[in-house]
Amino acid sequence: MTEARPDAAASASLWERDEEVTAVLRAVDVLCADRSSSGGLLVFQGEAGLGKTALLAETRRIAEQRGCTVWSARGGETLRSVPFNVVRQLLQPALMSLMPEEAREYLGDWYDIAGPALGIAEPGARHADPQGVCDGLVAAVRRLAKREWPLVLLIDDAHWADEETLRWLAAFTERLDDLSVLLVVARRPGEAAGHSALQLDAVAAAAGVSTLSALTPDATAALTRATLGPHADAPFCREVWAVTGGNPYETVELLAKVRDSELEPVETEAGELRALNRSARGGGLVARLEDLGIDATRFAWAAAILGTGISVDLVARLATLGRDEAVRCAELLREARILTEPDPATARGGDGDLEFVHPLIATAVYNSIPDALRTAMHGIAAQVVADSGQGAAAAARHLLQVHPDDDEELVEQLRQAAREHLAVGAPEAARRCLERALLEPPAPEVHARVLYELGCATLLTAPATTIEHLRRALSMPGLDGDTRVDAVWRLSQALLHNDQLEEAVRTVEAEAARHEPGPTRLRLQAVQYMWEGLHAGETGSADRSERLAELASHCTGRDNSERALLILRGFDAMTRGENAEEVVELCDRALVNGRLAPGFGWTDTEWGIELLLMLAAAYAYSDRLDRAEALYTEALRAYESAGWSGGHLALAHAYAGLGHRRRGRLREAEASLREALRLAERVGRGLPLYWTATCNLIDTLLARGHVDEAWETAEQYGFAPPYPSTILIPDPRCVRGRLLLAVGRTKDAVNELEAAEKAAAVRGHHNPVMVPWAAGLARALATDDPARAGRLAADVRRQAERFGTDTAIGEALRCAAALETGQRAVRLAAQAVTYLEASPCQYEHAAARVEYGIASRSVAELNRGLALARSCGADGLVRQAREVLESGRGLR
Numbered sequence: 001m002t003e004a005r006p007d008a009a010a011s012a013s014l015w016e017r018d019e020e021v022t023a024v025l026r027a028v029d030v031l032c033a034d035r036s037s038s039g040g041l042l043v044f045q046g047e048a049g050l051g052k053t054a055l056l057a058e059t060r061r062i063a064e065q066r067g068c069t070v071w072s073a074r075g076g077e078t079l080r081s082v083p084f085n086v087v088r089q090l091l092q093p094a095l096m097s098l099m100p101e102e103a104r105e106y107l108g109d110w111y112d113i114a115g116p117a118l119g120i121a122e123p124g125a126r127h128a129d130p131q132g133v134c135d136g137l138v139a140a141v142r143r144l145a146k147r148e149w150p151l152v153l154l155i156d157d158a159h160w161a162d163e164e165t166l167r168w169l170a171a172f173t174e175r176l177d178d179l180s181v182l183l184v185v186a187r188r189p190g191e192a193a194g195h196s197a198l199q200l201d202a203v204a205a206a207a208g209v210s211t212l213s214a215l216t217p218d219a220t221a222a223l224t225r226a227t228l229g230p231h232a233d234a235p236f237c238r239e240v241w242a243v244t245g246g247n248p249y250e251t252v253e254l255l256a257k258v259r260d261s262e263l264e265p266v267e268t269e270a271g272e273l274r275a276l277n278r279s280a281r282g283g284g285l286v287a288r289l290e291d292l293g294i295d296a297t298r299f300a301w302a303a304a305i306l307g308t309g310i311s312v313d314l315v316a317r318l319a320t321l322g323r324d325e326a327v328r329c330a331e332l333l334r335e336a337r338i339l340t341e342p343d344p345a346t347a348r349g350g351d352g353d354l355e356f357v358h359p360l361i362a363t364a365v366y367n368s369i370p371d372a373l374r375t376a377m378h379g380i381a382a383q384v385v386a387d388s389g390q391g392a393a394a395a396a397r398h399l400l401q402v403h404p405d406d407d408e409e410l411v412e413q414l415r416q417a418a419r420e421h422l423a424v425g426a427p428e429a430a431r432r433c434l435e436r437a438l439l440e441p442p443a444p445e446v447h448a449r450v451l452y453e454l455g456c457a458t459l460l461t462a463p464a465t466t467i468e469h470l471r472r473a474l475s476m477p478g479l480d481g482d483t484r485v486d487a488v489w490r491l492s493q494a495l496l497h498n499d500q501l502e503e504a505v506r507t508v509e510a511e512a513a514r515h516e517p518g519p520t521r522l523r524l525q526a527v528q529y530m531w532e533g534l535h536a537g538e539t540g541s542a543d544r545s546e547r548l549a550e551l552a553s554h555c556t557g558r559d560n561s562e563r564a565l566l567i568l569r570g571f572d573a574m575t576r577g578e579n580a581e582e583v584v585e586l587c588d589r590a591l592v593n594g595r596l597a598p599g600f601g602w603t604d605t606e607w608g609i610e611l612l613l614m615l616a617a618a619y620a621y622s623d624r625l626d627r628a629e630a631l632y633t634e635a636l637r638a639y640e641s642a643g644w645s646g647g648h649l650a651l652a653h654a655y656a657g658l659g660h661r662r663r664g665r666l667r668e669a670e671a672s673l674r675e676a677l678r679l680a681e682r683v684g685r686g687l688p689l690y691w692t693a694t695c696n697l698i699d700t701l702l703a704r705g706h707v708d709e710a711w712e713t714a715e716q717y718g719f720a721p722p723y724p725s726t727i728l729i730p731d732p733r734c735v736r737g738r739l740l741l742a743v744g745r746t747k748d749a750v751n752e753l754e755a756a757e758k759a760a761a762v763r764g765h766h767n768p769v770m771v772p773w774a775a776g777l778a779r780a781l782a783t784d785d786p787a788r789a790g791r792l793a794a795d796v797r798r799q800a801e802r803f804g805t806d807t808a809i810g811e812a813l814r815c816a817a818a819l820e821t822g823q824r825a826v827r828l829a830a831q832a833v834t835y836l837e838a839s840p841c842q843y844e845h846a847a848a849r850v851e852y853g854i855a856s857r858s859v860a861e862l863n864r865g866l867a868l869a870r871s872c873g874a875d876g877l878v879r880q881a882r883e884v885l886e887s888g889r890g891l892r
Contacts, residue, residue: 014054015219015248020044020210024059024184031150031182032066039176042184043204046212048360049249052186055212056154059184068182069148075160077363078307080196081397083426084117085308086165087137090153094144095120106143110136113643116424117164123423126603130167131682132643133425137168138175145181152182157359158200159191164426166192166199173206214246224265227255232265239270243277249358250277256337285338285361286368292332295321299329300338303354304366305377305398310339310354317384318377330354338365375403382413393420396433404439411437411446415453422457430457448478452487459490459497466494485511485520486606489527493608496531497687501725505531522561525551529568530611533575534726536759545572545764557589560599564611566590571614575727577766577803580622587618587627596631602638602652609635609648613655617729620662621770623805625840629663632656647689650679654693658729661696664842666704667873673697677717685718688726694719695728699735703843705876707742714739721755727763731756731771738776746780753777768799769808775815782819793819807844810835814848817855829855843872850881857890 014021027040042059044052060070073089095103095118103120104111114136115121116128145151155161155169169185176183185203189211192200215223221237244250257276263269289297302319303310316326330353333339338361339354356362369377382398396417399410414437418430434454442450451473458466470491473479479487488511495504505528512524529548552569555562570586573579591597599606612631620628635652639645653676660669676693683689694717701710714720714736723732733756740749756773765771778792793816800812810832817828829852836845849865852858862881869877885891 014051014058015215015223017051017055017058017212020055020212021058021062023210024055024062027182027184028059028063028066028068028150028152031152031180032068035149035180037180039179040182041173041176041203041207042182043207043209044184044186044212045189045204045209046186047188047247049247049358050212050214051248052188052212053156053358054248056156056184056186059152059154063150063152063182066150068150068152070152070154072154072156074155075157075162075165076307077160077359078304078366079397080160080162081400081429081432082394083162083164083421083429084119084424086155086158086161087168088118090155091118091137091140091144092120094148095140106147107136107140108143109641110139110143110643114140117426123420126642127422127427128425129642129644129646129648130164130425130427131646132649134164134168134171135645136643138172141172141181142175142179145179149180150182151180152184155183155185158185158187158203159189159196160359161196163196163199163428166196166203170199170202173203176206215241215248215251216246217241220244220246220251223251224255227252228258228265233267235267236265236270236273239273243273249360253277253337285364288336289338289365289368292329292336295319295325296329296332299326300333300365301369301373301377302381303333303339303356304362304369305374305381307362307366312353314384314388315354318381375401378402386413391420392416393424393429396421396429400432400436404441407440408443411440411442411450414440415450418453418457427457431462444476445478448473448476449483451476452479452483455487455490455494459494463494463498467491467498467500470494485524488524489606492527492531496534496726499725501531501535505535519559519561522565526561526564526568529565529572530614533568533572533614534610536723536725536727536763545576548572552586555589557592560597560607563590563597563600564607567611567615567618571618574618574621575763575765575767575770577768577799580803580805580808583618583622584624587615587622587624590615596634602635602648603642603644609651613651616655616659617770620659621767621805623807623840625659625663629656629659632659645679647680647683647687650676650683650693651689652676653679654689654696657693657696657700661700661703661843662841664844664846664872664874666700666843669700670697670704670873673700686724688724688728690717691719691724691728691732695730695732695735698739699730702735702738702742703876704874705879707739707876710739711743729770731760731765731773733759734771734773734776737773737780741776741780750777750780753780766799767803767808768796769803769805769811772796772811774799775811778815779818786819789819806835806839807841810839810848811844814844814851817851826852826855833861842868843874846872846874846877850877853881854884857892859885859891862891 023042027042030037030040044055046052056072060072063070071090071094073086075086079085098106107114111121112124113128113132116123117133117137173183187200217238220241221234224237224240225232240251240254244254254273254277258265261276263272289300298319299315299321302315305318306314312326312330316323319326321329330339337357340357341353342355378398378401382395385395385398386392392413396414399414402410414433418433421430421433431454434450434457437450441447451469455466455470455473458469470487474484474487474491488508492504492508495501495507508524508528508531512521512528515521515524532544548569552565555565557563557566566586567590570583570590573586574583600612602609602612612635616628616631632652632655636656639649639652653672657669657672657676660672673693673696677697680687680690680693698710698713698719701713719736733752737749737753737756740752753773753776756771757777760766760771760773768774774792774796778789778796781789796815797812800808813828813832813835817825817832820828829848832848833852836848839845846865846868849861849868853862853865862885866878866881869881
């Protein structure tokens with residue numbers, strides 16, 4: 001935009017921005033066209049002063065002219081450690097305008113999850129799940145967008161946004177196709193690092209980036225004449241461009257200085273421009289600030305320290321100025337174009353009376369404060385903020401800047417801030433507070449507790465760091481009783497997550513040896529057996545099972561330690577293929593009136609999710625799917641209600657999918673498992689929960705007869721050796737063996753299933769339903785080695801009869817029938833149908849019906865199998881039955 005306009009100086013940053021403004025106009029038009037229109041995303045990138053903020057202001061003007069609701073927020077260089085700072089700026093004013101009951105109504109179930117992060121609700125007693133809070137914030141905007149359509153969100157200086165906001169922003173960007181919202185983001189390149197940079201890059205990748213460039217010499221000349229008058233000559237205008245580099249902000253500031261100094265815009269005066277430009281930035285700005293006097297300088301410094309919420313009263317307290325003197329200083333700084341009143345259009349409720357004219361000025365003023373004084377002022381600011389009622393978390397960003405000085409009160413303030421951060425779902429902010437507390441350092445009697453709290457805060461985000469902290473805590477005095485036991489439990493969890501399962505076992509075993517027989521020792525022994533039971537590479541399995549059986553034989557289920565051991569014994573017995581009735585009896589004894597005991601809930605942290613999943617799996621493979629499904633349903637409800645949408649919810653969906661798969665509801669299983677995999681990918685590839693979701697999904701796709709899709713899924717998600725060090729259900733080698741058989745790679749399938757045989761033998765896993773390697777291998781060898789196939793089928797039947805469930809025996813008979821011909825095949829297939837008809841596993845029943853119908857050439861049986869296959873969603877069985885029925889050959 002090079003032509004002059006009435007307010008050319010004010011809109012200088014929009015010169016030569018026709019392309020960007022056109023993009024804004026187009027995006028607003030799309031948004032306003034229809035309530036069902038998909039969302040839009042624009043990202044403007046450029047160095048400081050190139051007009052990003054002006055483009056956002058123009059976006060606001062255009063949007064409001066079209067009747068849009070516009071909400072805005074801005075990152076701050078000194079505020080990056082404040083969790084949810086930017087997203088609070090964005091949403092809080094709209095939510096605060098609602099009555100509490102209205103806000104609760106609009107946010108629904110997400111109110112208690114996202115509300116604390118937004119500062120509109122009190123946090124609950126438990127630590128909030130960061131992923132759940134992020135999802136809650138996405139849901140909050142989704143619901144508010146329906147109320148406020150058409151809605152435009154503006155985020156300036158996103159490179160300085162806090163990590164929690166950027167996590168939300170990246171997640172929100174992924175959902176824009178489903179939201180009628182326009183999101184416009186402005187950022188500088190290269191300012192963010194680490195996870196923040198990755199999140200910003202993800203946002204930019206979703207939109208494509210419009211990179212702003214400096215003004216051309218012609219545009220600078222036109223702007224100069226529009227500001228100073230048409231008599232500004234060409235040499236003067238060229239010097240303005242040379243001095244500012246075409247930076248719109250610097251150009252405007254320089255021209256304002258020229259006008260204020262009444263300098264003539266002619267070639268003979270052009271030599272003064274560089275000196276004037278220096279006075280508007282860096283050292284020149286500092287000198288200009290000092291010229292305003294010591295009180296004004298102190299006021300500006302205090303404002304820079306606060307960074308946000310710059311009210312005259314707070315600044316006066318921090319700068320130790322009287323009220324009248326503070327008002328006078330504020331006016332001086334406004335006249336000097338250092339501070340300004342917030343624009344009413346973008347002002348946020350309670351955000352203060354003043355703000356810096358530009359972030360560049362705020363940075364220059366902050367950096368001009370002598371180091372020692374800056375540190376001291378942050379310490380005073382922490383007290384001022386705390387005294388104003390904003391809480392320990394708000395004061396923490398100042399405390400982080402204070403030099404260590406053996407201050408016990410500061411340690412307690414940081415511990416309290418960490419608790420507040422964890423309560424709203426900001427573990428990284430809590431980690432920063434506790435790590436700073438360690439530098440103070442804490443008094444000897446609380447040092448171990450700070451390390452323990454730090455380990456708890458980093459448990460799922462940085463297991464290696466957690467291990468270091470908790471080991472140090474346990475080596476120091478100060479952790480006793482239940483707290484010490486909990487620290488050992490959490491250390492073992494961190495070791496598990498860090499793929500150090502053997503070390504996790506040794507850690508718990510060593511701690512158990514320190515205690516006399518009793519509930520505490522029993523709890524630690526239960527944890528030890530739990531980790532051993534999950535270890536895929538465990539050796540000496542028989543001895544372990546005998547020791548566990550002996551220990552559990554004395555348990556009546558009178559407390560949770562005994563209940564845990566009963567569950568572990570039941571799970572171990574199930575995996576070893578012992579009598580299923582005894583497995584169920586052991587598991588039932590671990591319940592209280594058929595329900596989980598208090599302290600064993602899915603969101604309780606004393607025992608963790610692993611134990612309950614072992615309980616549900618024991619029921620699922622013992623043909624008690626009713627109880628398994630009740631547990632899966634309870635898990636989903638508990639996690640969704642608590643807002644836990646990370647790894648816990650992923651596992652709950654994966655095991656709910658397993659329940660559907662076992663029941664024969666294959667369509668529902670696939671839907672649950674795809675959701676589990678989506679959630680697992682957000683947590684991170686390669687984790688056991690990721691493998692669980694992938695393995696179950698491929699198993700379900702094979703059952704559905706979607707072989708090509710199963711293979712594509714395996715390729716896409718890396719479902720191939722090496723496998724994780726924890727046990728997965730179903731067994732991944734068996735599932736991959738079935739997959740290889742289905743795609744015609746018989747030799748590879750045999751190798752995979754023989755590897756499954758060896759792994760199962762090492763672990764003592766002889767349950768032919770949970771680890772069905774033998775049945776798969778028998779089918780694979782049927783043609784080339786029928787003798788070995790027959791021996792394998794006989795072994796499967798012996799193991800199935802030992803385990804004793806209808807499903808196990810029916811599946812063994814199906815395997816045997818597949819290896820036979822003639823009337824023997826018909827008899828075995830008929831027996832398989834009889835057992836599987838009594839089984840809760842309807843897919844296996846449908847498969848047995850179809851196979852029996854083919855073997856007996858019975859139209860009636862084929863039709864019954866076809867109906868069952870349709871109800872299960874087993875498209876492969878449906879095709880098989882139809883092909884035989886349509887051929888009509890030999891049917892009766």
